[in-house]
Amino acid sequence: MRIETAKAIIRQHQEAAPVHVIPLAEQLGVPVFYVDWPEDVSGMIKRADDEHYAIYVNENHHSHRRRFTMAHECAHYILHRDAIGDGIYDDALYRSGLPNKMEYEANRMAADILMPHHLISEALDNGLDSIQSLAELFQVSQSAMSIRMGVPYES
Numbered sequence: 001m002r003i004e005t006a007k008a009i010i011r012q013h014q015e016a017a018p019v020h021v022i023p024l025a026e027q028l029g030v031p032v033f034y035v036d037w038p039e040d041v042s043g044m045i046k047r048a049d050d051e052h053y054a055i056y057v058n059e060n061h062h063s064h065r066r067r068f069t070m071a072h073e074c075a076h077y078i079l080h081r082d083a084i085g086d087g088i089y090d091d092a093l094y095r096s097g098l099p100n101k102m103e104y105e106a107n108r109m110a111a112d113i114l115m116p117h118h119l120i121s122e123a124l125d126n127g128l129d130s131i132q133s134l135a136e137l138f139q140v141s142q143s144a145m146s147i148r149m150g151v152p153y154e155s
């Protein structure tokens with residue numbers, strides 16, 4: 001799948017917040033499965049057969065975290081398929097053994113998937129202006145939304 005095709009599919013799933021990541025991943029051709037993992041593993045993308053990959057997500061993480069992990073693994077699938085070989089694990093800090101640049105790109109695309117600028121503008125136009133209310137609408141963590149909005153995060 002070409003990156004342009006993947007981006008077109010992503011846009012189809014960004015008509016309203018929150019973006020539903022599982023149907024998006026499925027349309028990209030990567031089904032999502034939950035796994036009972038220890039806290040320090042976020043997710044995995046793994047080759048299922050010659051042509052297909054699947055995403056595995058830590059079922060013990062908060063739903064907002066799981067959504068970010070799914071989007072991050074989708075990004076690896078779209079951007080880094082040649083580098084992931086038979087599969088990679090992402091730890092709690094989204095380190096997988098891939099170069100940091102690729103993790104940065106995957107985090108960046110995950111944010112673009114879950115918090116597209118056009119839907120954030122719409123939410124702001126509708127009067128939502130706190131990190132908390134935006135995070136709730138987009139079903140992301142307040143820290144992820146803070147980073148997206150370029151404001152310091154205070155937990």
Ligand SMILES: [Zn+2]
Nearest residue numbers: 090094096106
């Ligand atoms: Zn990663």
